[in-house]
Amino acid sequence: MLDKNVANSQLSEAPLDLRAPMFSRVRKGGWWLRLITLVTVDLTVLISAWILTELPSLLYTESVYISMFAAIFIQIGALAIQGIYAPGNKRHDYLNIIKTMIFAHGIILLVCVLYQPIEDLSRPTLIVFWFTSTSFVCAGRLIINSALEYWRRKQVLGxxxxxxxxxxxxxxxxxxxxxxxxxxxxxxxxxxxxxxxxxxxxxxxxxxxxxxxxxxxxxxxxxxxxxxxxxxxxxxxxxxxxxxxxxxxxxxxxxxxxxxxxxxxxISPVITGRDFWLKRIFDFCFAAVFLILTFPLYISIAIAIKLDSPGSIFYRQTRIGLHGKKFQVWKFRTMRPDADKLQKELEALNEVKDGIIFKIKDDPRVTRIGKFLRRYSLDELPQIFNVVLGEMSLVGPRPLPTRDVDKFSERHFIRQEVLPGITGMWQVSGRSDILDFDQVMKLDLRYIENWSLWLDFQILVKTVQVVLNKEGAY
Missing domain, CATH: 3.40.50.2300 (Response regulator)
Structure with missing residues (x-):
């Protein structure tokens, strides 16, 4: 237990969701110098190749310059898309460069046929330009690579x-x-x-x-x-x-x-954290609009709870959130006021195999209105306030009570390294019907490993379907 407390303390010191830092950090190292050098050299050799190819035309028309910039833009773009400017050995992968230049010239030819902004490019001219530009780019990369190796051996370059x-x-x-x-x-x-x-x-x-x-x-x-x-x-x-x-x-x-x-x-992206902040902005905007539009529903549920049984309207429970930090999760009350005390007496009826999560199908503590709210997951609505406060996200691993987290093994703590959510992969893949915490972990890990804004959107849509069909809710 001491080791577990130390681990929780260690996690609490880290202030951020592991998917993104507080401020977007720029990739470390001399990537920018490599990028500037490669693009500059490519621009130089491509312009030289164009001038060599179109030398007679330069004496008669100025429109050739427009064609030159359009063609070179397509070539540089193709090289960037193919990762020729990425770190490592791709910068002098000559076979890949040749393939990319063939692809780029195919696009140039297509543009000439369909739109014709690149003027005066006959078939022989295009072939000559492909040969000269490809040869010049490969030669430029060979010179850069040789120079880098030489300067590094001489310790001129860091x-x-x-x-x-x-x-x-x-x-x-x-x-x-x-x-x-x-x-x-x-x-x-x-x-x-x-x-x-x-x-x-x-x-x-x-x-x-x-x-x-x-x-x-x-x-x-x-x-x-x-x-x-x-x-x-x-x-x-x-x-x-x-x-x-x-x-x-x-x-x-x-x-x-x-x-x-x-x-x-x-490879670390040039700037990290962009998707995370888009997610946070989406969470906040969606939560704020949702609260405004559903305010009458909140009032109706509150009145129904008050008329059904004595006790408070809301239920607050300590949950373990990001990096093991405790916070109060809000829900509409669906149980008797003494539900927490009665749970110890009901532990023997727990239907979850490893006992980490507490679930029983016909829980005697649930009130009449509580059964209805749980069936349609309406009891979760107040957690929108947690989203506004930044304690939760719309989508993520569900935050668990202290009682559950205390039973965690070492491998389970990874789910505490991302912001918890109102819904997640677990909720749209069976909800309460999943009675094995290892299955829950697999679903949470699948979400964390494949996380994207598009995946969040898919889970939100699937959540609506699951709630309307009352799948796995009790």
Missing amino acids: KNPIFIICSQEEKEQVIGFIQKESRYNIVGSGNCDSLDKLNRLQTLEKINALGATEVLVSWNVIKDRMYLCWLFQASGIMLHIVPMELKPIYRDIVFHNIGGMTCLSF
């Missing part, structure tokens, strides 16, 4: 600071792989305990203090891959994992080769 986390047995081998690459400077290392729940925030602080922009982690030391991905991504740090086995971890991963060692790389 190396990417990287932090290693692996076991002592793997350390020598991992360092050997990294040293084959001239672009990395190992600034520090951590052992197998570095990513434990009680140590990972201190490890992140150490990594930031050392100025590391990339972290390489051995698969064998990872306790919670999903949390780890978000932890480093939110800090603007690129994460490389040396895989020993392949399992679904995260949807945005790429394979990189570091000194002959294959890594799964989790």
Whole structure:
């Protein structure tokens, strides 16, 4: 119990949902210098290729400049979409560059046929321009790569600071792989305990203090891959994992080769947190409008509860929310005023297999109006106030009472690392009919792993259907 309290305390210190930081953090490292350099070189060589192709036309017309900028814009856009400006070895993946340039010129040809803003491009001219532009881009990348390797060997150009986390047995081998690459400077290392729940925030602080922009982690030391991905991504740090086995971890991963060692790389976006703040804005706006439109419904339910049984209209219960922080969740009262005291006497009737959640189908504590409210989930409506206050979201893992969280195992605490919700994957996949907490965890993890604004919208629509059909409600 002491370890669990320490764990909860540790989680409470972290103020943010792991999906996004308080302020959007820019990706660390020299990504912007690489991007500016590559785009500048590509613009230069593409303009040179165009001038070489259209040299006779330059003497007779000015409209060729409009055609040049349109064509080059299409080419640069195609290269960006194909990830040619992304970190790693894609910048000099010449086969991919050739394929991309063929695709770009196909678009240019299509535009010429359909819209014709790119003037004076005959078939021979287009073929020559494709050959010259592709050759020039590949040559430019070859020159850049050769120059980078030379400057790094001469220590003129700084190396990417990287932090290693692996076991002592793997350390020598991992360092050997990294040293084959001239672009990395190992600034520090951590052992197998570095990513434990009680140590990972201190490890992140150490990594930031050392100025590391990339972290390489051995698969064998990872306790919670999903949390780890978000932890480093939110800090603007690129994460490389040396895989020993392949399992679904995260949807945005790429394979990189570091000194002959294959890594799964989790690249931090340029700015993190955008989706989270869109979600928060949507939650607040939806909740505010919903409260205004349904105010008469709230009054009607309050009157019905008061007439049905003695006691307060609302029921407040302490729940465990984001990072183990306690908060008061609001509901319309559906039970007798002494329901909490009677629960101890009813524990033996609990229908949930592992006993983490307390559920019994014909709960004698539920009032007449309470059964109706539960059947249509109307008792949950006051939690809209929790959404307005930022304690909950419309969609997320359900917040559980202290009694339930006290029974958690280590692996269950991941659900406390995101903002809890009024509805979620659990609610639209069976609700109270699911009597195994491991199934609940699988559904919550599926939501966390695949989280997006579109998924939130789908769950909200599905929630309406489930409530109207009274599925799994009691």
